[in-house]
Amino acid sequence: MILIYCELTENGQIADVSLELCTKGRSLATQLGTGLEALVCGNQLKDIEKQLYPFGVDQVLKADDARLFPYRTLPHFALLSQVVKERKPDVVLMGATCVGRDLAPRIASHLRCGLTADCTSLEIGSYEDKSKNKQYDNILYQIRPAFGGNIIATIVNPETRPQMATVREGVMKKEILDQNYKGSCIQLDASKYLKKEDEAVRIIAREIEQRKINIKNASIIVSGGYGVGSRENFEMLHQLAQVLGGEVGATRAAVDAGFAEGDRQIGQTGVTVRPKLYIACGISGAVQHRAGMDQSGKIISINTDPEAPINAIADYTIIGDVCKVVPQLIACYNKNKK
Amino acid sequence: MNYQIVVLIKQVPDTQNVGPDAMNADGTVNRAALPAIFNPEDLKALEMALQIKEQYPGSVITVLTMGPERASAIIRDALSRGADRGIIISDARFAGSDTLATSYALACAIRKIGEFDMVLGGRQAIDGDTAQVGPQVAEKLDLPQITYAERLLELNGKHIVLTRRLDNGVETVEAELPVLVTVTASAPDCRYPHAHLLLKNAKAQAEIWNADAIRPEIERLGLKGSPTKVKKIDNVVLAHKEGVQVECSEAGINGLVMTLVQDHIIG
Known part of the structure; x- marks a missing residue:
């Protein structure tokens, strides 16, 4: 069986990232010939299971208790670790x-099982341990870029169960399987799982901000890397994004250098995007960055380096200085737009 | 009130300054070619500990790392910034540890250090970005965990109040010591080393503990104690697209914009 731990949004809906995982989990479960279950821990969940069935969830496990919302580590740890057992x-x-990044490692530690963070792909396959001369079938391949982004590692947990992985929002596609999919729901008695010690950390204030920047849903993204050079130069990208009706994205290097806000970061440790048009300005194209944008419709690369890896996946490459090319793009667009 | 604080630190390859010789021809990492630095978020955890020590001067800060002996460099750095004691756990039997085996070894070492009020550490290390070791150490020591901590607001007796920087906002939490706290990138930067401590610690040697010293179950260490196995490592092969090279001139760029407008991609 495959289990999805579902997160809730502020207004008590199932978070997109969890629905995306349900879609992925459904296809993996079908491939394995097994079922898909989802655990939801929250407060006043009403008939939340109905949000999950269309994604192919066979069984929803629901724990409804005031101590379970907003999220705190220990109460959710108590529920999830027990449910897994x-x-x-x-x-x-x-x-x-x-x-997920707070809860998953604590669970993996408790169950002494393997966990892979920030996977960009999940597949089923076999694994041969040559040192033990042992063959394992139907193993979860947890695939992620590693170390400097020059390599892609396929991680497996042959001996321990469950096989655990975390995946960022937007990496998997959210797709309804069947609007009328028939699942069932089990109500868990939260008070059977929760102890007084689980209340050790108390939330005394919360300030939830609306996400100001929404690059995930932008259809055009003008994205800048370290090669843009400065926060001032990034201003040009904002101008281009504005005339095109798009948003500005950035690589991790550009965010770390202070050229752009963290919310704009695209890639394995940022947001994954699939815009109609992606304009990569001064981006060399490390694999972690490409993992977050290589599904874009059309890619334009503007770079002084003809050998930049990003050029290999670009539909159009302009070898030139971002500071010269971007203003020309703006001027040409203003001339040609309908 | 004085506090016994353990700060988990790690020496990491500077992945932000990766040169062309960072990879060996066989696709493995050429660690020798990468400069080794103090993991940035661990420095922020050290700063939080130093703030506590400033307020409660009798507090003792012990920095702990797992790694090769050359990790002495970050121990000396931490001592020069005001830490009191530095320990490296180092042993060939730790080789190949994933986060589970690493957290087990660190938890054993913390138990050996003895009484503590809090364990601090960076949220994640830049060479792995997993953010797993902190919560896994907390579980092994049966401590409540406060991850993504940004600011220490209050510490009074056993009572601690911290803010956490989340995906969508800020949360303020309180707990009673002992706790484990992981500190995030937006926390205050670490103060600089003191000149007199730099001189004093220029040749300081960290205490080095081997596996036997931390009294572990040996089968939970290193490769044997690591449930995750690397099935394969692929060099990144770019699926080369037949892209169009656009001439970097007004005519070239104008042509591209016209094509995009015609194809209804922009406009």
Whole structure:
């Protein structure tokens, strides 16, 4: 069985990242010939299971208790660790969010099982341990870029269960399987799982901000890398994005250098985007960055380096200085737009 | 009130300054070619500890790392910024540890250090970005964890109040010590080393503990204690697209814009 740990949004809906994982989990479960279950822990969940069935969830496990919302580590740890012990899933998938990245490692430590963070792809396959001369079938391949981005590692947990992985929002596609999919729901008695010690950390204030920058849904993204050179030069990208009706994205290097806000970061440790048009300005194209944008419709690369890896996946390459090319693009667009 | 604080630190390759010789021809990492630095978020955790020590001067800060002996460099750095004691756990039997085996070894070492009020560490290390070791150490020591911590607001007796920087906002939490806290990138930067401490610690040697010293179950260390196995490493092969090279001139760029407008991609 595959288990998805579902996160909730502020207004009590299932978070997108969890629905994306349900879609992925459904296809993996079908491939394995097994079921898909989802755990939801929250407060006043009403008939939240109905949000999950269309994604192919066979069984929803629901724990409804005031102590479970907003998220805190220990109460959710108590629920999820116990549910995993009871139901023995082969695979547990969680969002690589502030919640999933807080909870998953504690669970993996408790169950002494393997966990891979920030996977960009999940597949099923076999694994041969040559030193033990042992063959394992139906293993979860947890695939992620590693170390400096020059390599892609395929990680497996042959001996321990569950096989655990976290995945960032937007990496998997959210797709309804069947609007009328028939699943069932089990209500868990939260008070059976929660102890007084689970209240050790108390939330005394929360300031939730609306996401100001929404690059995930932008259809045109003008994105800048370290090669843009400065925060001032990034201003040009904002101008181009504005005339095109798009948003500005950035690489991790550009964010780390202070050229752009963290919310704009695209890539394995940022947001994954699939815009109609992606204009990569001064971006060399490390694999972690490409993992977050290579599904874009059309890619334009503007770079002084003809050998930049990004050029290999670009539909159009302009070898030139961003500071010269971007203003020309703006001028040409203003001339040609309808 | 004085506090016993353990700060988990790590020496990491500077992945932000990766040169062309960072990879060996066989696709493995050429660690020798990468400059080794103090993991940035661990420095922020050290700063939080130093703030506590400033307020409660009798507090003792012990920095702990797992790694080769050359990690002495970050121990000396931490001592020069005001830490009191530095320990490296180092042993060939730790080789090949994933986060589970690493957190187990660190937890054993923390138990050996003895009484503590809090364990601090960076949220994640830049060479792996997993953010797993902190929560896994917390679980092994049966401590509540406060991850993504940004600011220490209050520490009074056993009572601690911190803010956490989340994906969508800021949360303020309180707890009773002992706790484990992981500190995030937006926390205050670490103060600079003191000149007199730099001189004093220029040749300081960290205490080095081997595996036996931390009294572990040996099968939970290193490769044996690591459930995750690397099935394969692929060099990144770019699926080369037949892209169009656009001439970097007004005519070239104008042609591209016209094509995009005609194809309804922009406009």
